[in-house]
Each structure stands twice: as C-alpha cells, then as structure tokens.
Amino acid sequence: MSTPKINAAFYRGNRQFVVEQIEAAPPAAGQARLRIAYCGICGTDMHVFHGNMDARVGTNRTIGHEMSATVESVGEGVSQDLVGQNVVVRPLDPCGNCPACKAGHSHICHNQKFLGLDTDGAMQELWNVPAHTLHKLPDGLRLDHAALIEPVAVACHDVRMSGLKAGEDVVVIGGGPIGILVAMVARDAGGNVVISEVNPNRLAIAQKLGFDTVNPAEVDLKEEINARTGTKGADVVFEVSGTQPGVDAMTAVAATRARIVMVAIHAKKPEIDMFQFFWRELQLIGARVYEPEDYEKAIAIIASGGVDAETIITDVAPLSDIQAAFEALDSSPTAMKSLIKVGADA
Ligand SMILES: [Zn+2]
Ligand SMILES: [Zn+2]
Structure with missing residues (x-):
C-alpha cells in the first residue's frame, strides 16, 4: 500500500490551524482509506477552535466529521467492492461492551470515540476510518450537498x-x-x-x-x-x-x-x-447523535431535495484557507453552513 504525501490541517490550540504535508498512513485491517471531497464546519468544531475542548482533542489534531468522500483503497478484511464508491462516515466508534452497547444503543456508548474529535478527522486529503462507519451514497448525489448528511x-x-x-x-x-x-x-x-x-x-x-x-x-x-x-x-x-x-x-x-x-x-x-x-x-x-437508520433517512432526504442544500451552504473555502474560514464564522452575520473543499476536484 502506498504512502502518498497529502495536505492535512492541524488544530494547534489558541485559534490556530496549520496546513502541513504529511505522509498518509495505509489503511489498517478493517479500515477504508477515503479521499475527502468536502468537510463542513460543525458547531463542535467551532468549540474546538475557541479552545473549549483542548482537554479532549489536544493541540495537534486534524478535526472534521461532516464530510463526503470517495473510497480510495481498503485494508485487510474489507470488501474491494467499496473502492470507487462515494460515501459518508457515521463518525462513531463504540466499544461494543458497555451497558449502552449491550442494550443496542451503541450510538450513546459510554466509551464512545467520536471520529474527528477523539481521533483525527476529515480535514485532510486522505482519511482512514473503520469500514463499519461507512454509508454509501446514491449515484448523482453531489458531494458538496452530501457534506450536510451528518448534521x-x-x-x-x-x-x-x-x-x-x-x-x-x-x-x-x-x-x-x-x-x-x-x-x-x-x-x-x-x-x-x-x-x-x-x-x-x-x-x-x-x-x-x-x-x-x-x-x-x-x-x-x-x-x-x-x-x-x-x-x-x-x-x-x-x-x-x-x-x-x-x-x-x-x-x-x-x-x-x-x-x-x-x-x-x-x-x-x-x-x-x-x-x-x-x-x-x-x-x-x-436525543443525541444518530443511529444507522437516521443516516439512511438523511441520505434519502438530501437526495430527494427535502433539504434545500443550496440555501443552507453559504460558504465554501479550500483547505488552504481553513484558518480564514473558521475566523469568518465567528464574525459573519449571514453564514449558515461553511464547507471546506478538501479535495482538489470533486
Ligand atoms: Zn457535526
Ligand atoms: Zn459501548
């Protein structure tokens, strides 16, 4: 598996993002490597930017979870059929063993790992995620609109x-x-x-x-x-x-x-x-986060136009402008949802 160089944005504390070139790790067993198209800025990401979550995320973290992507490659044990598929990630990695998980409520696992906060996230060109987090997108669903699926x-x-x-x-x-x-x-x-x-x-x-x-x-x-x-x-x-x-x-x-x-x-x-x-x-x-059926419903609503994505998405900026995009959300009176265009073309 190749280790290409990619651009990744790091939150470095104190309202600072730095975009650096890093070597992308190959996908581990059970993982898929995603080529990120777009990543929306969540209210939670703003809390990170403001320094309110340093204890949880640290100050060398690639954040981002409201994303859309194409599967670039897969690790051992993951179906090759996924490669080339457009997908979104349901960014939850539950433990499987706690009382919530055992009761069938793994979305509110007591030991939940939220991808893009507790692990590195989607504000980078290639992102490795557990394959169980993926939801396939229907043909023709625009990847900028698909970045709204998580919210x-x-x-x-x-x-x-x-x-x-x-x-x-x-x-x-x-x-x-x-x-x-x-x-x-x-x-x-x-x-x-x-x-x-x-x-x-x-x-x-x-x-x-x-x-x-x-x-x-x-x-x-x-x-x-x-x-x-x-x-x-x-x-x-x-x-x-x-x-x-x-x-x-x-x-x-x-x-x-x-x-x-x-x-x-x-x-x-x-x-x-x-x-x-x-x-x-x-x-x-x-009500907290979502379960798989909520993701499938969200994909169906966006695909059917039940959510007016064009009006909700008020700003799109390239990854190189991530700092300015976060700063703008603090001051812009008209911003609703800002997307970072992570990929070169999508
Ligand atoms: Zn979010
Ligand atoms: Zn659990």
Missing part, C-alpha cells in the same frame, strides 16, 4: 425520537444550522413548523426557506402559538437554542401531552418549569 442525520434522529406524525404542530426553538435542519426534516415528515428565533439574519434565512417564524423578542411566543393552534399549543417542541429563555418557552408553548425534545447542549443547568410536566402530562425526550 441532517442529527435532525433525523431528533425528529424520529419525537414521534412526530403528519399534521402535528411543531415549534423549533432556535434557528441556527441544526434548528433549521430539524425544521426541514420535521416539515418533510408533515409537521406544521414554526421557528422561534431572535437573530434577524437567521430569521431571514428561515423565511427564505419558506418557514413561518416568530421573533420572541418582539411578540409573545406563547400567545402567538396559542393563536395559531386554537389555544392547543405545539404537539412537538424542539429545544435547540441552549438558552434559559428557550427552556422557558419549551414548556410555555407545549400542548397537552406534548413531546419536548432536548436537542441543545446546555453547558449550564437551566431552570425547568416542572409544574407544566405535571399539569399537561408533558414528555421530555433526550
């Missing part, structure tokens, strides 16, 4: 966990990249979706995508949702904002026996109106 799979998991049925009223609290994707997947599933968001740029993007929006800084969200639902409230609420006002809103807008899905990562413990859980028999559902 769309998050949204697919959130919507599946909510048990959303066609015709139900949905409120998505928070219209950032994940909130918008949750809204799109919920709409694709037949939900009547309203997005609550305070940022005017994000409101504009949500409206461009055809969503009803409410700005809770300007109107009372509970009154607005009550008015739209004949005082019933929302059957399904997604809390994506990660804020105390968002948590206050999630119970305020909830219908009788509503399901509230906690999508956001709350760094601080919020105050929750537990009385409403008693009074309206609400359910609170945790």
Whole structure:
C-alpha cells in the first residue's frame, strides 16, 4: 500500500490551524482509506477552535466529521467492492461492551470515540476510518450537498425520537444550522413548523426557506402559538437554542401531552418549569447523535431535495484557507453552513 504525501490541517490550540504535508498512513485491517471531497464546519468544531475542548482533542489534531468522500483503497478484511464508491462516515466508534452497547444503543456508548474529535478527522486529503462507519451514497448525489448528511442525520434522529406524525404542530426553538435542519426534516415528515428565533439574519434565512417564524423578542411566543393552534399549543417542541429563555418557552408553548425534545447542549443547568410536566402530562425526550437508520433517512432526504442544500451552504473555502474560514464564522452575520473543499476536484 502506498504512502502518498497529502495536505492535512492541524488544530494547534489558541485559534490556530496549520496546513502541513504529511505522509498518509495505509489503511489498517478493517479500515477504508477515503479521499475527502468536502468537510463542513460543525458547531463542535467551532468549540474546538475557541479552545473549549483542548482537554479532549489536544493541540495537534486534524478535526472534521461532516464530510463526503470517495473510497480510495481498503485494508485487510474489507470488501474491494467499496473502492470507487462515494460515501459518508457515521463518525462513531463504540466499544461494543458497555451497558449502552449491550442494550443496542451503541450510538450513546459510554466509551464512545467520536471520529474527528477523539481521533483525527476529515480535514485532510486522505482519511482512514473503520469500514463499519461507512454509508454509501446514491449515484448523482453531489458531494458538496452530501457534506450536510451528518448534521441532517442529527435532525433525523431528533425528529424520529419525537414521534412526530403528519399534521402535528411543531415549534423549533432556535434557528441556527441544526434548528433549521430539524425544521426541514420535521416539515418533510408533515409537521406544521414554526421557528422561534431572535437573530434577524437567521430569521431571514428561515423565511427564505419558506418557514413561518416568530421573533420572541418582539411578540409573545406563547400567545402567538396559542393563536395559531386554537389555544392547543405545539404537539412537538424542539429545544435547540441552549438558552434559559428557550427552556422557558419549551414548556410555555407545549400542548397537552406534548413531546419536548432536548436537542441543545446546555453547558449550564437551566431552570425547568416542572409544574407544566405535571399539569399537561408533558414528555421530555433526550436525543443525541444518530443511529444507522437516521443516516439512511438523511441520505434519502438530501437526495430527494427535502433539504434545500443550496440555501443552507453559504460558504465554501479550500483547505488552504481553513484558518480564514473558521475566523469568518465567528464574525459573519449571514453564514449558515461553511464547507471546506478538501479535495482538489470533486
Ligand atoms: Zn457535526
Ligand atoms: Zn459501548
């Protein structure tokens, strides 16, 4: 197996990326070597950039997991049929032995290794991954659009966990990249979706995508949702904002026996109106990453145009400009999803 020289971006701590030439390791047994086409910048990657995850990722790490690629070669024990296939990676490498794995919930393995954080990731031209993480892409699916599959799979998991049925009223609290994707997947599933968001740029993007929006800084969200639902409230609420006002809103807008899905990562413990859980028999559902079926659903939705990839992808930059791309996401008011074009041509 050859060891070609490739470009790889390294996070070196203190908001710095350095692109260097390295020798690509050959794929080990059970691995596939991928030629990366595109890699999206995740909110988690921004946390790395800001130095909030140095204890976990270190300061010599190639990050990136929202990727698309073509299989370049395979290691021992992996089917040669994969070579030449366009793929995405479900970036989870569970232990197989913990109580979560044994109960069939390996996506939330107690010892989960998340590829691109706990291991090197996709911001490099060639990336070796366990072959069990691969999902094949259908012919004709553009590789830039395919870089959205990982975050769309998050949204697919959130919507599946909510048990959303066609015709139900949905409120998505928070219209950032994940909130918008949750809204799109919920709409694709037949939900009547309203997005609550305070940022005017994000409101504009949500409206461009055809969503009803409410700005809770300007109107009372509970009154607005009550008015739209004949005082019933929302059957399904997604809390994506990660804020105390968002948590206050999630119970305020909830219908009788509503399901509230906690999508956001709350760094601080919020105050929750537990009385409403008693009074309206609400359910609170945790949802984290994705399972294989969520990936297959995400691939199908993107292939069918159920997610407007052209509007979601607001920026594309070459790997050599990774530093500027991360810096721009800190300051750009209009950015939604930025992609790094890792490969020379795709
Ligand atoms: Zn991500
Ligand atoms: Zn496990």
